[in-house]
Amino acid sequence: MKRQKGVFVNRLSERRYVPVRLWGSSGHLQTIVHATVGRTYCPTVMAKRFAARQEDGATVTWDVYEPTGPSQFDEDMTIAVCPGIANSSESTYVRSLVSLACSQGYRCIVLNHLGVLPHVKITSPRVFRYGQTDEFHLMLMKYLEVHPDTKLLLVGFSMGGNIVTKYLGEPGRARPGNIVGAISICQGYDAVKSLKYLLEWHNLARIYLFSMTENMRSVIIRHKEALFTEEVKRKCNIEERRVLSAATLPELDEVYTRRIFGFCSK
Structure with missing residues (x-):
């Protein structure tokens, strides 16, 4: 029986993969469709929102979701989620993960970028x-003030995966001892090397880059009155017109992101 099963599996592995037409051949398009349209059914999950101030006056918010089902663990377990670029607890894929995790007895906390x-x-x-x-660190520390004995499993999506892995490897960073593991999902490991591929039309990569750029720019436009004060524009040498007309993320980074955070060009 085992031998027959093994032969069956081997034959399956030799079959040529044929992706679903239209959207199946491009992971970029799948990501865009899921983020835009979402699932046929998007679960409704109830949360309590918390907030805390950083030293520079920025207000960080995160949502806490209580378990909805029995836990298989003896200890209290929490999944701490860091979403992808320009995403939050209201994103469809985040809500889907939270709904499933809470039904399995996990408590979930989600950072809102x-x-x-x-x-x-x-x-x-x-x-x-x-x-x-x-x-992300502020969210964890504030949460642990309320749940000091919980065990933390960190989960990061895409850009959130970069943040989670960087957080775990930062030298000199005081991290809570409650962390028992981490998962990075769809993380881009080298932005510089992958950029040339995102600028190509193959596999609709250019459309995916355009989508990310639009998401990022929409965040900036939403808060432009607070972001483009005369003091900020003068201090960081920012031209509002160039920021709002940026066509790609690299262009947006050059005219805005790297300047506001004090990085040199290239």
């Missing part, structure tokens, strides 16, 4: 940064 929530105003002249770990 600065500036992403449409009805929450920023309290400092900046939005989230691709590799900034301070907001």
